[in-house]
Amino acid sequence: MSSEKPILNSFYRSSCSWRVRTCLNWKGIYYEYCPVNLLEGAQKKEEYSEINPYKFVPTLKIDGNVLTQSVEILEYLEETRPEKPLLPTDPYKRALVRSLVQVITGDIQPLQNMKVLQYIESTGGNKNEFAIYCITRGLKELRSNLRKHLINIVLAMKLLWQIFVFCRRFIMQTDLELT
Amino acid sequence: MSSEKPILNSFYRSSCSWRVRTCLNWKGIYYEYCPVNLLEGAQKKEEYSEINPYKFVPTLKIDGNVLTQSVEILEYLEETRPEKPLLPTDPYKRALVRSLVQVITGDIQPLQNMKVLQYIESTGGNKNEFAIYCITRGLKELRSNLRKHLINIVLAMKLLWQIFVFCRRFIMQTDLELT
Numbered sequence: 055m056s057s058e059k060p061i062l063n064s065f066y067r068s069s070c071s072w073r074v075r076t077c078l079n080w081k082g083i084y085y086e087y088c089p090v091n092l093l094e095g096a097q098k099k100e101e102y103s104e105i106n107p108y109k110f111v112p113t114l115k116i117d118g119n120v121l122t123q124s125v126e127i128l129e130y131l132e133e134t135r136p137e138k139p140l141l142p143t144d145p146y147k148r149a150l151v152r153s154l155v156q157v158i159t160g161d162i163q164p165l166q167n168m169k170v171l172q173y174i175e176s177t178g179g180n181k182n183e184f185a186i187y188c189i190t191r192g193l194k195e196l197r198s199n200l201r202k203h204l205i206n207i208v209l210a211m212k213l214l215w216q217i218f219v220f221c222r223r224f225i226m227q228t229d230l231e232l233t
Numbered sequence: 234m235s236s237e238k239p240i241l242n243s244f245y246r247s248s249c250s251w252r253v254r255t256c257l258n259w260k261g262i263y264y265e266y267c268p269v270n271l272l273e274g275a276q277k278k279e280e281y282s283e284i285n286p287y288k289f290v291p292t293l294k295i296d297g298n299v300l301t302q303s304v305e306i307l308e309y310l311e312e313t314r315p316e317k318p319l320l321p322t323d324p325y326k327r328a329l330v331r332s333l334v335q336v337i338t339g340d341i342q343p344l345q346n347m348k349v350l351q352y353i354e355s356t357g358g359n360k361n362e363f364a365i366y367c368i369t370r371g372l373k374e375l376r377s378n379l380r381k382h383l384i385n386i387v388l389a390m391k392l393l394w395q396i397f398v399f400c401r402r403f404i405m406q407t408d409l410e411l412t
Contacts (some may be wrong), residue, residue: 119328121325126328126332127328130328133324145312145313146298146300146309149306152304153301169370170344170367177359179358187352198286198287
């Protein structure tokens, strides 16, 4: 591991960046914060896209490497810095945590991120209705699985808290029906 | 590990199930195949949703456990059956593979799966245009990252092959512009 301080490219409202910040803080890893303002299109600038070809946030420079995609960053930090673990040790419980993570990072977040909602709007659709539909569906999935497996899981709870705060933007605009 | 033969609930056209089948075959794990016809709504039946609260495929019963969500199944199989690995040993290369996997399983697949496309259609949108938009965007991301990191990775190549076959359904209906 390099002794250089990690650098995180992040945007305050990005839920993907948020989960990386949470993990860095949880593990007590000191890092330098470099904001990338997505609303101003800073992620599309050549100097940034050379670092992150996806033109997304977050990007984490650590141990001489450049990492993108939030869950992969979490898995990397877990493998290289196992103190204060995010995952249980039992393979089945690890799979359960990862399945909850996947609901948020696969079935909720990508469906209501900025690029998709901008596309929905540009084709005459209602971006808020679409976001609410996706979040509601995802939260129902989470609820049904949490009812099935009541396990003590640090990562899942952190992510759940995060997604609820993130969803607030949409929930405040209308009723979210989970029944 | 249990000596019982694993059971996979799968649908032939589901790309999530496909990647689990590929992994089971790659690792030489014999399993029983139980089809779940998504087009006929078999995933919504009570007997199935009791096993898989997400009402998705795949579901893998293995070692006395029930696993859902494809990537988590792959990670579980990798942890419990490390022979014929899917991931490299170096943490940074593992992160690179996982970032490619995430583009497919987070940024492409969830955006053009059946439920989302049905929703787009039900609100008067053009489901094919939406699917093509998402696939094109995702493939551009993959291309830019593959150009950056030319590494020898079994899992990523298998997934790439899979997604290209899956995309054929949409590509055949119109031109896919990657330029």
